[in-house]
Amino acid sequence: MKIIVCVKQVPDTETRIRINPEGNGIVDQDVNWVVSPYDEFAIEEALRIKEAKGGEVVLVSLGPDRAQTALRNGLAMGADSAVHLKDAAFDAADTMGVAKALAAAIKGIGGADLVLTGQQGVGGDHSQVPGLLAGLLDLPQVTMAIKIELGEGKATVTREIEGASEVWETALPAVISAQKGLNEPRYASLKGIMAAKKKAIDVKDAAALGLAAADLAPLTTVASLELPPARPAVRMIDGDPETQARELLRLLHEEAKVI
Amino acid sequence: MKSIVTFAEQRDGKLRRPSLEAVSEARRVADAMGGAQVEAVVIGAGSGALAAELGHYGADVVHVFDAAELAHYATEVWARALGQVIGEVKPAAVLIPFTAMGKDLAPRVAAATGAGLVSDCSALAVKDGKLEARRAVYSGKAFATVRWSGEPQMATLRANVFSLATPDSSRATKTVARTVDAASRAKVTAVNAAAGGKLELTEAQTIVSGGRGMKGPEHFHLVEDLAAAFGAAVGASRAIVDAGWVDHHIQVGQTGKTVSPNLYIACGISGAIQHLAGMSSSRIIVAINKDGDAPIFKVANYGILGDAFEVMPKLTEAAKAYFAAKG
Ligand SMILES: Cc1cc2nc3c(=O)[nH]c(=O)nc-3n(C[C@H](O)[C@H](O)[C@H](O)COP(=O)(O)OP(=O)(O)OC[C@H]3O[C@@H](n4cnc5c(N)ncnc54)[C@H](O)[C@@H]3O)c2cc1C
Numbered sequence: 001m002k003i004i005v006c007v008k009q010v011p012d013t014e015t016r017i018r019i020n021p022e023g024n025g026i027v028d029q030d031v032n033w034v035v036s037p038y039d040e041f042a043i044e045e046a047l048r049i050k051e052a053k054g055g056e057v058v059l060v061s062l063g064p065d066r067a068q069t070a071l072r073n074g075l076a077m078g079a080d081s082a083v084h085l086k087d088a089a090f091d092a093a094d095t096m097g098v099a100k101a102l103a104a105a106i107k108g109i110g111g112a113d114l115v116l117t118g119q120q121g122v123g124g125d126h127s128q129v130p131g132l133l134a135g136l137l138d139l140p141q142v143t144m145a146i147k148i149e150l151g152e153g154k155a156t157v158t159r160e161i162e163g164a165s166e167v168w169e170t171a172l173p174a175v176i177s178a179q180k181g182l183n184e185p186r187y188a189s190l191k192g193i194m195a196a197k198k199k200a201i202d203v204k205d206a207a208a209l210g211l212a213a214a215d216l217a218p219l220t221t222v223a224s225l226e227l228p229p230a231r232p233a234v235r236m237i238d239g240d241p242e243t244q245a246r247e248l249l250r251l252l253h254e255e256a257k258v259i
Numbered sequence: 260m261k262s263i264v265t266f267a268e269q270r271d272g273k274l275r276r277p278s279l280e281a282v283s284e285a286r287r288v289a290d291a292m293g294g295a296q297v298e299a300v301v302i303g304a305g306s307g308a309l310a311a312e313l314g315h316y317g318a319d320v321v322h323v324f325d326a327a328e329l330a331h332y333a334t335e336v337w338a339r340a341l342g343q344v345i346g347e348v349k350p351a352a353v354l355i356p357f358t359a360m361g362k363d364l365a366p367r368v369a370a371a372t373g374a375g376l377v378s379d380c381s382a383l384a385v386k387d388g389k390l391e392a393r394r395a396v397y398s399g400k401a402f403a404t405v406r407w408s409g410e411p412q413m414a415t416l417r418a419n420v421f422s423l424a425t426p427d428s429s430r431a432t433k434t435v436a437r438t439v440d441a442a443s444r445a446k447v448t449a450v451n452a453a454a455g456g457k458l459e460l461t462e463a464q465t466i467v468s469g470g471r472g473m474k475g476p477e478h479f480h481l482v483e484d485l486a487a488a489f490g491a492a493v494g495a496s497r498a499i500v501d502a503g504w505v506d507h508h509i510q511v512g513q514t515g516k517t518v519s520p521n522l523y524i525a526c527g528i529s530g531a532i533q534h535l536a537g538m539s540s541s542r543i544i545v546a547i548n549k550d551g552d553a554p555i556f557k558v559a560n561y562g563i564l565g566d567a568f569e570v571m572p573k574l575t576e577a578a579k580a581y582f583a584a585k586g
Contacts, residue, residue, distance in 0.1 A: 013513055013533050017400045026397070037514055095376065096369065122513060123397050126378040128366040131334075135370025140444035141334055143363045146507075156448075160508060161359035162275075162459040164452045166332075170445035180514045181507040217408070219375025224404045225396070228539070234546070234562045241569045245577040248545065251561055256543045258465075258522040259489070259581070 001055030001150075003046040004112040005079065006102055006129065008121040009063050009070035010036045024222050035070045038118025040185040041178035045148060046116050047078045048183065053150065056080045058112070060105050062090055062098055068201060075196035076188035083109065087205040094218040095124075099132035101216070104209035106137060112173055114155070119144045119177040130177035140174045146181040261295035263288055264350040264411070266341055267313055267321075268360050270332075272305045276423075276462050277356035279316050281416050283424035284383060285354050286317025291385035295351060298322060300344050302337055304330045307436070314432025316424050322435045329439075331447035332360055338367040340439040345372050350411050352390055354383075357415035358461070365415045374413040377405045379517070381420045381540060390414070398513055398536030418461045419519040420540065453508060458492035460509060465522045466541075468494030468511055470534075472527015472548065472567050476504035481571045482526055488578035494518070494538075496528045512537035527567045530555025547571065 012032040046057045059074045061067045062085040071082040120127040134141035147158035157168045252259045265285040267278040289295035299318035310321035355361040369376040382393040390412045392405045469482035486493045494511040513533035523541035546559035
């Protein structure tokens, strides 16, 4: 069983965001970069499948030099090898450009029995790459998985929807994206961290993936990035609990007009 | 003639509210583009019956894929159907609700049609005949204004943010019956409703959420009682989901649901950035917390500094009385 996991390095959600002078992105410095939490679920699931059924787990990440730290994290958890997609040409790529590069990389390593991703990359939160990837690779997809059971050439996947869960049966190979609830990701052991240092990371640029500038031309661009509008200062409600309760209801009705 | 295609999600023969919001927004965008046509797409067994309602909310044309084999959502089939309409109509824009289904479907359609896709938009504007979208990024710590370089301009819309049009039952709609190949490599084999058929968080107008300040699962009924009094959905912080007091499907935040109700009442929740990421676009936020420095008060409109165990029962009582009097 060959499993490819797509991994994105993202700012830690605690990180303070500073907007760049161009006003269309964030300042990269001083940001604490981590593996997107949903991708950790994907890596964990891949490792569990490997432990149960045998096989190999290959990580793929697109990003600048620092993305190697994310790949090392995944290798330390137990993945076997990694591919790092790195090219200045990727800087302006949108979700489609990223998906094209990932799809090309997956094809380049001979495809997989299963492609796992997080259901969204924290920060941008587009939730697009799994579906774009499945579409570009012409594979079936099941997104937001909270349970995956592998059978012979197929998988049974439980997926969360509004007020219910769906059970899907998909042929393999397929792209499956991970939602919280799928598993509890492990921490890398010291032994794992040491072993990761010796594992190979294969670096590929756009040309190696067979991608030209036109393939990466963004279909969408961020024109500007702004801080959110300030919310009005909180109005504290005084008095004993009973008075507070009545006063809150009055304000919700008369002032906020939400009840 | 320019047109806007909108995907109307239906389940069990009913249009979901986010679909009606998307049709309403499509109408506004079409009008702002100087009278473009709104073409809705509805897919599923029995969906033909929904065309008239889509018309009432602003659709000029409704493309209906109504066949017995379309009983369950299947990504590949739905993408094929929507792609068929997009290929023929060549719309200026495609609007899809950012629901579990829309989230799954939109990228697949984007991959097939080569459309640029902007996810989870919280506002759309028309500038010089083109769309411009606004969306939250970095846990709501920033907002991006995004533009498309070509057409169709495809966007998914956050639920509960775009207002519903006032339905006009005198509006006539043209219905186009269509067919699609229903073959799919991934299929739904069962749908299991969440316990109790509880109100769906992402579509609720009011949400009452509880956090670690509730001290233990045995006290969580205080949150449920308050929610019941308001007719609200119940939410939770991750701390108590991870502690196993409540199920993950009610978690609000970065790794849970993103919600935008009219009213969000946070009880014993500190307001960590990852929680705020899921609820800071709520219209009115109320915080009940015993710590005056809790960050939740920075985003709250109304704050009650106090012991949730004393305040919540009183608020439940007062709310019951208020709604009973209101009738
Ligand atoms: C990658 C990542 C993703 C995350 N995703 C999410 C997410 O999706 N959603 C989420 O919620 N969190 C998320 N978190 C966790 C988040 O950082 C916080 O740990 C969590 O939100 C805290 O939950 P809480 O407010 O219930 O608990 P606490 O932070 O412990 O706050 C409890 C609050 O209750 C108050 N309190 C205590 N007793 C009383 C009382 N008697 N009356 C009134 N108030 C009282 C306290 O003053 C305190 O403010 C994430 C964290 C990480 C690292």
